[in-house]
Amino acid sequence: MITFKLTPEQELIRASAREFAETHILPIAGELDEKQEFSRELTSKIAKQGYMGIIVPREYGGAGADVMTYCLIIEEISRACAAQSVTMSLTNSLVAGPIINFGSDEQKKKYLPPLARGEKLCCFALTEPNAGSDSANQETTAVLDGDEWILNGTKIFISNGGVADFAIVIASTDRAAKIRGLTAFIVEKGTPGFTVGVKENKLGIRASNTAELVFQNCRIPKANIIGGPGRGFRIAMDTLDGGRVGVGAQGVGIARAAFEAALKYARERKQFGSPLIDFQGLAHKLVEMQMEIETARLLTWKAAWLKDQKKRYAKDAAMAKLYGSEMATRVCHAAIQIHGGYGFIKDYPVERFYRDARITELYEGTSEIQRMVIASHVLK
Amino acid sequence: MNIIVTIKQVPDTNDVRIDPITGTLIREGVPSIVNPEDRHAVELGLSLRDEAGGGKVTVISMGPPQAEVALRQVLAMGADEAVLLSDRAFAGADTLATACTLYHAVKKIGVFDLIICGRQAIDGDTAQVGPQLAEFLNIPQVTYSVGARLENSKTLLVKRMTDVGFQTIAVPLPALVTCLKEANRPRIPTLRGCMDAYRERPFHVWDASYIGAPVDDIGLRGSPTQVRRTFQPSPRGNGFLLTGDAQDCVLRLVGLIHERGLV
Numbered sequence: 001m002i003t004f005k006l007t008p009e010q011e012l013i014r015a016s017a018r019e020f021a022e023t024h025i026l027p028i029a030g031e032l033d034e035k036q037e038f039s040r041e042l043t044s045k046i047a048k049q050g051y052m053g054i055i056v057p058r059e060y061g062g063a064g065a066d067v068m069t070y071c072l073i074i075e076e077i078s079r080a081c082a083a084q085s086v087t088m089s090l091t092n093s094l095v096a097g098p099i100i101n102f103g104s105d106e107q108k109k110k111y112l113p114p115l116a117r118g119e120k121l122c123c124f125a126l127t128e129p130n131a132g133s134d135s136a137n138q139e140t141t142a143v144l145d146g147d148e149w150i151l152n153g154t155k156i157f158i159s160n161g162g163v164a165d166f167a168i169v170i171a172s173t174d175r176a177a178k179i180r181g182l183t184a185f186i187v188e189k190g191t192p193g194f195t196v197g198v199k200e201n202k203l204g205i206r207a208s209n210t211a212e213l214v215f216q217n218c219r220i221p222k223a224n225i226i227g228g229p230g231r232g233f234r235i236a237m238d239t240l241d242g243g244r245v246g247v248g249a250q251g252v253g254i255a256r257a258a259f260e261a262a263l264k265y266a267r268e269r270k271q272f273g274s275p276l277i278d279f280q281g282l283a284h285k286l287v288e289m290q291m292e293i294e295t296a297r298l299l300t301w302k303a304a305w306l307k308d309q310k311k312r313y314a315k316d317a318a319m320a321k322l323y324g325s326e327m328a329t330r331v332c333h334a335a336i337q338i339h340g341g342y343g344f345i346k347d348y349p350v351e352r353f354y355r356d357a358r359i360t361e362l363y364e365g366t367s368e369i370q371r372m373v374i375a376s377h378v379l380k
Numbered sequence: 381m382n383i384i385v386t387i388k389q390v391p392d393t394n395d396v397r398i399d400p401i402t403g404t405l406i407r408e409g410v411p412s413i414v415n416p417e418d419r420h421a422v423e424l425g426l427s428l429r430d431e432a433g434g435g436k437v438t439v440i441s442m443g444p445p446q447a448e449v450a451l452r453q454v455l456a457m458g459a460d461e462a463v464l465l466s467d468r469a470f471a472g473a474d475t476l477a478t479a480c481t482l483y484h485a486v487k488k489i490g491v492f493d494l495i496i497c498g499r500q501a502i503d504g505d506t507a508q509v510g511p512q513l514a515e516f517l518n519i520p521q522v523t524y525s526v527g528a529r530l531e532n533s534k535t536l537l538v539k540r541m542t543d544v545g546f547q548t549i550a551v552p553l554p555a556l557v558t559c560l561k562e563a564n565r566p567r568i569p570t571l572r573g574c575m576d577a578y579r580e581r582p583f584h585v586w587d588a589s590y591i592g593a594p595v596d597d598i599g600l601r602g603s604p605t606q607v608r609r610t611f612q613p614s615p616r617g618n619g620f621l622l623t624g625d626a627q628d629c630v631l632r633l634v635g636l637i638h639e640r641g642l643v
């Protein structure tokens with residue numbers, strides 16, 4: 001029942017993603033980071049490879065692949081530039097995911113094909129100034145007026161926010177009903193009253209766009225509700241469960257990049273007359289790094305496998321995300337240590353990996369929130 | 381336009397070592413890849429097919445069952461159909477027996493406008509199979525090409541690299557072209573391409589009797605080449621670099637040339 005061997009098809013997909021990332025992403029990743037630039041050109045190349053519609057069914061223009069395949073590709077792309085994998089994970093897990101799972105046929109037909117082809121970008125807007133970890137505490141509201149809902153509120157820290165053609169927005173349609181009163185809307189760019197606010201200046205994933213979204217008496221047609229009024233919290237939590245598997249894969253990719261850089265450096269750099277790798281203290285550090293990466297990858301693959309098998313996977317996704325993200329920070333920390341002072345200098349890529357790794361412990365639920373999720377499963 | 385591209389699975393020679401006693405390649409643990417120039421050949425085939433507005437690219441390879449992986453990889457680039465020529469009787473083939481086997485396979489495929497081969501395989505470096513295949517088929521050949529485009533449905537304009545510059549040849553079809561890596565940048569398989577390569581594209585395995593190849597002409601029996609001895613060329617001495625002011629370097633260089641009696 002258990003096999004640790006990828007199929008030849010998966011091997012080919014992985015090798016192709018690696019070649020694509022090394023050819024088209026890696027050479028410009030440092031520069032995009034430095035300039036804090038979201039590249040539409042690169043995004044469209046990624047889409048042409050089919051990586052924006054990995055899990056989108058073929059009838060809607062995607063590849064119709066499984067979550068395991070998604071994780072393989074996310075790992076390879078994150079190894080070159082984590083910010084690009086953020087764009088991919090938004091499109092695949094956070095936006096296409098809920099439309100596939102909860103959307104109407106019309107919504108699928110209208111929104112999935114342009115996403116999969118990379119013609120449209122999208123974002124998922126849950127977080128607010130007073131609704132971070134406590135995401136149920138939504139202050140954005142929507143009130144029904146005839147055939148339209150009138151949306152008011154502000155979302156912050158929204159990945160792709162400034163570049164998206166449409167957003168999935170969670171809002172309260174019934175404050176008294178609390179989480180049962182939350183609803184998921186599709187809001188298109190250009191809708192009067194919908195504007196983009198500040199663009200954030202960030203520590204890491206700087207080539208990903210993070211922005212504030214403002215809604216002022218924004219009129220949304222009824223047909224743009226996903227899954228019906230009151231289902232918003234369920235949709236958001238389900239979507240984040242799925243997204244966490246991908247964050248685990250992101251952590252693995254970033255950590256692998258750091259490990260490979262550290263290994264190369266330890267072979268080349270000499271002190272006291274021998275390469276660093278001959279010092280047992282550093283060799284053992286590299287061993288720990290590799291072991292942690294493999295552990296995280298197995299957790300991620302297990303969560304992906306469970307999701308593909310349509311089994312319960314929320315606990316496993318939280319574990320993959322929690323372990324994968326904290327592991328990535330530890331491994332990147334060690335990679336800088338192995339580089340000595342050079343690791344602190346921007347001529348070497350490990351400082352970027354270190355900064356990028358940090359976000360994986362924060363978004364899609366902080367590490368503390370993951371521990372709460374896991375506790376609710378294992379301590380009951 | 382119907383195009384046949386021949387490809388070979390080779391050990392990644394970046395990773396290869398030679399057994400010092402037997403003088404043969406140690407293949408253990410060495411990853412296999414599609415011969416690099418063959419990927420360029422496939423790319424050339426795909427772009428000519430698309431430029432012609434239709435037709436088919438068939439990829440063929442003679443090799444052990446594992447060579448399927450290489451064929452799937454080029455199917456993922458966008459080739460339409462693959463043929464693996466696999467039979468114990470093919471084993472031990474030199475370039476002549478290989479070309480003969482490919483010839484029978486091409487006959488079996490039947491109609492074609494163009495055959496494209498990589499110039500040479502990195503594990504043999506002979507550059508003979510393509511030209512020999514053209515001879516077996518009795519069709520014109522253009523070697524060392526760096527690009528090609530259709531002049532009309534019956535003529536291909538092929539740009540080839542020579543020691544003294546480029547030459548463009550108008551060749552009547554059907555013909556055979558061997559291609560260099562300067563010809564193009566091979567496309568990287570898309571996700572759908574990878575999935576279709578394993579799930580959708582026709583894949584055939586043909587043996588010697590199916591293609592009607594006489595046993596005396598193929599494999600070890602059909603191979604006149606005999607390897608007398610293999611050796612590793614002795615490493616050339618270390619080079620050295622003159623650095624500093626250009627004028628000063630030239631003076632030192634001239635001095636060295638005289639000193640060592642090189643002219």
Ligand SMILES: Cc1cc2nc3c(=O)[nH]c(=O)nc-3n(C[C@H](O)[C@H](O)[C@H](O)COP(=O)(O)OP(=O)(O)OC[C@H]3O[C@@H](n4cnc5c(N)ncnc54)[C@H](O)[C@@H]3O)c2cc1C
Pocket residue numbers: 123124125126127129131132133134156157158159160202205210359362363364365366367368369
């Ligand atoms: C770059 C970036 C991109 C993002 N992209 C998106 C996006 O696309 N869409 C979106 O909706 N959001 C996005 N976010 C928001 C992100 O999900 C939130 O920042 C995150 O959930 C934490 O919320 P907060 O920032 O309000 O922190 P807080 O919730 O204020 O947390 C502060 C600290 O308190 C801890 N804490 C909170 N509650 C508890 C508790 N009960 N027990 C123990 N500890 C607790 C937290 O773990 C944290 O350590 C993004 C954020 C960033 C930085």
